Amino acid sequence: MIEVDARGVVEFTRALVRIPSTNDPARGRSEQPAADLVAAKMREWGWEPSVYEAAPGRPNVVAVVEGGGGDGPTLMFEGHTDVVTEGDLSEWTVDPFGGEIRDGKLWGRGSADMKSGLAATLYATRALQLAGPFPGRIKVCALADEEGLMLGAHHFVAEGLTAGVDGAIVAEPEAGEICAVAKGALRLRVDLTGKMAHGAMPQHGRNPVEAVGALLTALRALQAELQERHPAHEHLGEVYVTPTVVRAGTEEQVNVIPATASVFVDVRTVPGVSHDDVAARVAALAAVSRDGVAADVSVLVDRPPVDVPVSTPVVAALAAAHRDVTGAEPVYGGVPGSTDGTVLTHWGGVPSVVYGPGGKWIAHQADEYVEVDEIVRCTRVFAEAARRFLTGTLS
Ligand SMILES: [Zn+2]
Numbered sequence: 001m002i003e004v005d006a007r008g009v010v011e012f013t014r015a016l017v018r019i020p021s022t023n024d025p026a027r028g029r030s031e032q033p034a035a036d037l038v039a040a041k042m043r044e045w046g047w048e049p050s051v052y053e054a055a056p057g058r059p060n061v062v063a064v065v066e067g068g069g070g071d072g073p074t075l076m077f078e079g080h081t082d083v084v085t086e087g088d089l090s091e092w093t094v095d096p097f098g099g100e101i102r103d104g105k106l107w108g109r110g111s112a113d114m115k116s117g118l119a120a121t122l123y124a125t126r127a128l129q130l131a132g133p134f135p136g137r138i139k140v141c142a143l144a145d146e147e148g149l150m151l152g153a154h155h156f157v158a159e160g161l162t163a164g165v166d167g168a169i170v171a172e173p174e175a176g177e178i179c180a181v182a183k184g185a186l187r188l189r190v191d192l193t194g195k196m197a198h199g200a201m202p203q204h205g206r207n208p209v210e211a212v213g214a215l216l217t218a219l220r221a222l223q224a225e226l227q228e229r230h231p232a233h234e235h236l237g238e239v240y241v242t243p244t245v246v247r248a249g250t251e252e253q254v255n256v257i258p259a260t261a262s263v264f265v266d267v268r269t270v271p272g273v274s275h276d277d278v279a280a281r282v283a284a285l286a287a288v289s290r291d292g293v294a295a296d297v298s299v300l301v302d303r304p305p306v307d308v309p310v311s312t313p314v315v316a317a318l319a320a321a322h323r324d325v326t327g328a329e330p331v332y333g334g335v336p337g338s339t340d341g342t343v344l345t346h347w348g349g350v351p352s353v354v355y356g357p358g359g360k361w362i363a364h365q366a367d368e369y370v371e372v373d374e375i376v377r378c379t380r381v382f383a384e385a386a387r388r389f390l391t392g393t394l395s
Contacts, residue, residue, distance in 0.1 A: 002131050002383040006376040009123035012041060013375055014099035016115035017108040022085050023148055031144040034081040035059040038142045045126055054155035058144040062161060065125055065138045067390060072136025075389050076168040077125060078340055079118030080146030083110035084364050091366035105369040112358025112370040117171025118142055120357060120375060124382030136390045139165060146340050153343035162348030167314025167389060170341040173358025177333030178322065180315045180353045183236045184269035184305035185338050186278060190215065190286045192261045194293040199255035208261035209248045211293040215263055216243055218285040233270040235334030240268040271307035303338040304346050312351045316394040321384035325377060
């Protein structure tokens with residue numbers, strides 16, 4: 001078993017948690033200081049990180065650690081430096097940015113999602129490096145804006161940095177489950193344009209509010225049809241078509257038929273569902289809504305589902321490493337949302353798997369925590385997974 005610096009990885013996680021790296025320029029916050037801390041740690045170890053601005057003040061930090069043991073594949077470790085807001089402080093019983101350790105748990109925003117995972121990727125790579133030469137190389141990446149538009153991951157792919165990468169481990173909190181599948185997310189905006197008229201003379205207008213009603217009913221039927229055609233996935237569950245925002249008219253103008261209305265739709269898909277097809281179906285449903293109301297559909301977010309076979313080397317290496325370190329059989333699961341892994345796999349062409357310390361459902365909640373033992377265990381799993389992947393010892 002590869003020796004890891006257990007105290008170091010926990011202390012580094014605490015140092016990261018103490019940085020409030022939400023994307024909140026109004027409060028003077030960004031990923032920058034967390035990215036700086038990651039880069040400083042890499043330099044301390046003699047690595048030479050490159051820093052790329054995914055957006056102004058929002059850096060991606062990337063270090064390539066050569067094994068010095070001859071030709072071999074390239075493994076990518078991925079983590080994100082941003083965290084979601086701490087929200088209402090009165091909901092917390094600990095300082096969200098205190099990095100406190102109590103009852104065997106490390107508390108704070110980002111402790112699970114995913115500063116412990118990020119720290120584990122660094123310390124696992126360092127541990128493997130100190131254990132001696134290995135074939136190939138490890139690309140250790142701390143990206144910005146996972147919680148927003150995934151600008152960091154998109155920038156990473158656009159810069160060509162996925163070239164030559166053979167597999168990626170994404171260190172999101174998944175409670176020790178090996179997640180090689182992730183749900184897709186498609187967010188649509190439907191704009192309906194009718195004709196404004198006096199409420200007393202609706203016959204002179206074309207009412208987009210009634211078209212909204214027809215569209216909502218049609219979306220419900222579309223969901224039922226998609227669920228019928230694509231049965232619930234064993235790790236991801238059902239396809240959902242959920243209207244989340246409706247905008248039309250004003251309370252001050254109850255006697256006016258508005259000219260426009262908008263419906264926003266959040267679609268969650270499983271492997272096998274084509275996002276282009278769903279968008280086209282929604283456009284068709286909106287178009288036939290009623291009474292000469294014109295419809296226009298725009299795609300706000302398009303993150304396809306991820307479906308990496310468990311026999312893929314990066315997944316197999318991780319599963320074997322999990323068995324080595326924990327003595328337990330790996331449990332396979334699915335990611336309910338999307339992660340940077342979605343971007344790496346779909347647009348970067350890199351098979352990715354999500355695995356990391358922390359509970360699945362604790363992310364984004366008040367009193368977020370991670371078990372200290374889990375951070376260390378995960379660091380060991382990452383180190384073993386890297387060794388197995390790079391040496392081709394997959395079972
Ligand atoms: Zn995350």
